[in-house]
Amino acid sequence: MNTAVKELGELVGREYKEGFVTDIEAETLPPGLDESVIRFLSAKKSEPDFILEWRLEAFRRWQEMDKPEWAHVHHDPIDFQAISYYSAPKRDEDRPKSLDEVDPKLIETYNKLGIPLEEQKALAGVAVDAVFDSVSVTTTFKDKLAEAGVIFCPLSEAMANHPELVREYLGSVVPATDNFYAALNSAVFTEGSFVYVPKGVRCPMELSTYFRINALNTGQFERTLIIADEGSYVSYLEGCTAPMRDENQLHAAVVELVAMKDAEIKYSTVQNWYPGDEDGRGGIYNFVTKRGACRGDNAKISWTQVETGSAITWKYPSVLLEGDHSIGEFYSVALTNNCQQADTGTKMVHIGEHTSSTIISKGISAGRGQNAYRGLVKVLKGAKGARNYSQCDSLLMGDRCGAHTFPYVEVKNPTATIEHEATTSKIGEDQLFYCRQRGLSEEDAVSMIVNGFCKEVFRELPMEFAVEAQKLLGISLEGAVG
Amino acid sequence: MLKISDLKVTVDGKAILNGLNLEVGPGEVHAIMGPNGSGKSTLANVIAGRDGYEVTGGSVSFMENDLLEMAPEERAHEGVFLAFQYPVEIPGVANIALLKEGLNAARRHRGEKELDALDFLKLVREKLKLVEMKEEFLYRSVNEGFSGGEKKRNEIFQMAMLEPRLAVLDETDSGLDIDALKIVAGGVNALRSEDRSVILVTHYQRLLDYIVPDYVHVLAGGRIVRSGDKGLALDLEERGYGWIEAGDSATA
Numbered sequence: 001m002n003t004a005v006k007e008l009g010e011l012v013g014r015e016y017k018e019g020f021v022t023d024i025e026a027e028t029l030p031p032g033l034d035e036s037v038i039r040f041l042s043a044k045k046s047e048p049d050f051i052l053e054w055r056l057e058a059f060r061r062w063q064e065m066d067k068p069e070w071a072h073v074h075h076d077p078i079d080f081q082a083i084s085y086y087s088a089p090k091r092d093e094d095r096p097k098s099l100d101e102v103d104p105k106l107i108e109t110y111n112k113l114g115i116p117l118e119e120q121k122a123l124a125g126v127a128v129d130a131v132f133d134s135v136s137v138t139t140t141f142k143d144k145l146a147e148a149g150v151i152f153c154p155l156s157e158a159m160a161n162h163p164e165l166v167r168e169y170l171g172s173v174v175p176a177t178d179n180f181y182a183a184l185n186s187a188v189f190t191e192g193s194f195v196y197v198p199k200g201v202r203c204p205m206e207l208s209t210y211f212r213i214n215a216l217n218t219g220q221f222e223r224t225l226i227i228a229d230e231g232s233y234v235s236y237l238e239g240c241t242a243p244m245r246d247e248n249q250l251h252a253a254v255v256e257l258v259a260m261k262d263a264e265i266k267y268s269t270v271q272n273w274y275p276g277d278e279d280g281r282g283g284i285y286n287f288v289t290k291r292g293a294c295r296g297d298n299a300k301i302s303w304t305q306v307e308t309g310s311a312i313t314w315k316y317p318s319v320l321l322e323g324d325h326s327i328g329e330f331y332s333v334a335l336t337n338n339c340q341q342a343d344t345g346t347k348m349v350h351i352g353e354h355t356s357s358t359i360i361s362k363g364i365s366a367g368r369g370q371n372a373y374r375g376l377v378k379v380l381k382g383a384k385g386a387r388n389y390s391q392c393d394s395l396l397m398g399d400r401c402g403a404h405t406f407p408y409v410e411v412k413n414p415t416a417t418i419e420h421e422a423t424t425s426k427i428g429e430d431q432l433f434y435c436r437q438r439g440l441s442e443e444d445a446v447s448m449i450v451n452g453f454c455k456e457v458f459r460e461l462p463m464e465f466a467v468e469a470q471k472l473l474g475i476s477l478e479g480a481v482g
Numbered sequence: 483m484l485k486i487s488d489l490k491v492t493v494d495g496k497a498i499l500n501g502l503n504l505e506v507g508p509g510e511v512h513a514i515m516g517p518n519g520s521g522k523s524t525l526a527n528v529i530a531g532r533d534g535y536e537v538t539g540g541s542v543s544f545m546e547n548d549l550l551e552m553a554p555e556e557r558a559h560e561g562v563f564l565a566f567q568y569p570v571e572i573p574g575v576a577n578i579a580l581l582k583e584g585l586n587a588a589r590r591h592r593g594e595k596e597l598d599a600l601d602f603l604k605l606v607r608e609k610l611k612l613v614e615m616k617e618e619f620l621y622r623s624v625n626e627g628f629s630g631g632e633k634k635r636n637e638i639f640q641m642a643m644l645e646p647r648l649a650v651l652d653e654t655d656s657g658l659d660i661d662a663l664k665i666v667a668g669g670v671n672a673l674r675s676e677d678r679s680v681i682l683v684t685h686y687q688r689l690l691d692y693i694v695p696d697y698v699h700v701l702a703g704g705r706i707v708r709s710g711d712k713g714l715a716l717d718l719e720e721r722g723y724g725w726i727e728a729g730d731s732a733t734a
Contacts, residue, residue: 452574
């Protein structure tokens with residue numbers, strides 16, 4: 001108990017920064033994509049040959065693929081030749097010198113979220129001072145992980161130091177040619193995280209990309225690979241509630257999770273990329289492929305996501321339930337305000353016997369936001385006694401937004417049990433008035449009602465993340481009513 | 483405390499209140515009675531500041547302030563409380579969370595310190611006894627799955643917590659069985675004080691057996707057509723609203 005409290009204190013204090021320092025010479029490639037770009041990227045990281053081959057194969061296949069058009073989102077065509085696929089992190093002299101040079105709106109949001117000053121600087125890309133670069137806390141974390149035998153490092157480092165693990169698992173859940181954006185990612189991914197938790201080990205702390213302040217500018221084609229070996233447990237936190245400064249419009253990340261027999265992976269995301277302005281100008285396109293495989297019996301993979309940012313979100317964290325009695329979970333809050341569009345959901349593929357899955361999706365639409373839930377529950381022939389429970393709730397604010405639900409069910413085994421519940425409600429004038437009569441301001445009332453709506457998802461988040469996520473929803477909805 | 487002068491209100495273009503006058507002094511309990519559609523609930527909602535009611539004439543002052551200029555939450559901070567006829571359900575929001583927010587918002591408004599968790603819980607436990615509610619009610623979602631009687635008791639409990647200057651009870655007695663009615667009335671009576679006024683909006687005299695009002699007013703056709711003491715309510719019980727309405731239409 002005491003150590004748990006201490007760890008929580010450390011996490012909430014967050015006065016550390018993980019040492020994901022990669023030594024790259026400052027260089028930027030001109031826009032455009034061909035094989036030479038991929039060879040350059042691979043050489044830059046001194047990757048093993050098998051990775052280069054894998055990238056090139058993905059690129060060849062990608063060129064033959066069509067962009068997916070089925071999602072309920074609309075945007076101008078993306079010119080993939082207009083993107084630069086490699087840019088070195090910015091040098092200090094190119095960055096803002098102090099917070100005074102940063103957009104005051106951004107600072108206001110940081111303050112509302114209660115983010116400490118030093119951290120604000122890092123998030124806003126301010127050239128940080130030496131004090132903040134201190135790595136003492138980081139070292140403590142690293143020691144603790146090493147003691148437990150957990151590998152947590154940049155993917156490029158894993159390729160160099162643990163090529164056998166990378167070769168075995170990279171692309172084993174999301175094949176290089178899985179879909180258009182996954183293929184693009186496989187060809188050009190620049191960085192990402194690698195986690196390996198050995199047999200029987202319970203990872204002693206929550207792992208978070210939050211630590212990797214210096215990786216902020218390399219997130220465009222990120223690739224994450226997490227392997228939990230037999231009987232192990234790991235909880236991984238991705239993203240952060242603070243709006244991140246980013247100049248790349250297209251994000252196409254891939255996340256692969258592998259849970260062996262009796263292992264459990266809990267993957268939590270808070271995504272708050274720039275959503276564009278009130279009229280929908282700018283904003284990130286977030287086209288992500290996330291998938292986990294329960295490889296062994298009794299394995300468990302749980303996705304929890306809070307999606308409030310990006311102009312367009314296109315992601316379906318999924319679970320392949322291969323092992324008998326394995327469990328897949330998906331808890332999601334997706335909020336679209338102003339002109340944001342989200343098409344998100346999950347796929348639960350029941351392969352093993354007595355596999356079970358739970359889907360809880362909460363969509364919130366405000367302004368002119370469009371929010372779609374798209375889910376597939378697939379029960380294969382051998383999945384005797386499979387069970388799924390899906391619940392999709394939509395909350396509408398105002399009369400210009402939209403909520404859409406596309407649940408697909410494919411069942412090939414007659415012993416399966418599938419339950420689906422869906423509700424759509426409008427945030428009621430009655431509810432708002434009731435709260436205001438009790439003394440709450442309109443904004444506090446909205447925030448309280450929306451957070452109540454999302455409670456089933458928030459309680460799946462690690463505590464300090466949940467508190468921030470609640471504040472974030474309130475901030476994201478400011479001005480949505482009235 | 484509260485002074486309503488010549489109040490005229492329309493809903494969707496239809497006149498509901500047609501020049502209503504009412505004055506409520508500190509510590510007084512006024513019962514507003516009247517047939518369905520006479521404008522009783524409209525009056526309660528206009529005092530609390532609900533949207534959808536258009537004030538086309540007259541004034542409402544509360545503690546010397548123009549009440550109609552104030553947002554609903556400002557009225558709440560100033561001590562106006564409405565016990566709802568139909569309390570809404572708010573899924574996922576704990577009863578206690580809403581109360582704490584509301585109470586602390588009012589305290590901030592008055593320049594008082596917010597209550598810490600311990601003091602708040604102490605206060606909550608004390609007030610729960612008034613309405614004979616169990617502590618588990620605090621942690622359930624606001625009104626979700628509550629029975630009719632539980633919802634009304636919850637309203638009185640919230641009133642006890644917020645300690646308003648003016649409490650408007652909108653048909654709090656409707657749908658209550660006799661036991662629940664006694665509990666609710668007991669709660670209200672315990673909160674009666676020299677500086678707290680109460681407006682009881684009710685259709686039936688029954689409630690007034692348990693909460694004895696200082697004044698009884700009969701609302702008909704959007705106006706107060708008769709005022710008196712508790713005796714008036716008993717007359718109404720005996721003779722029905724037709725007796726008043728007939729007289730009202732004769733003079734109109």
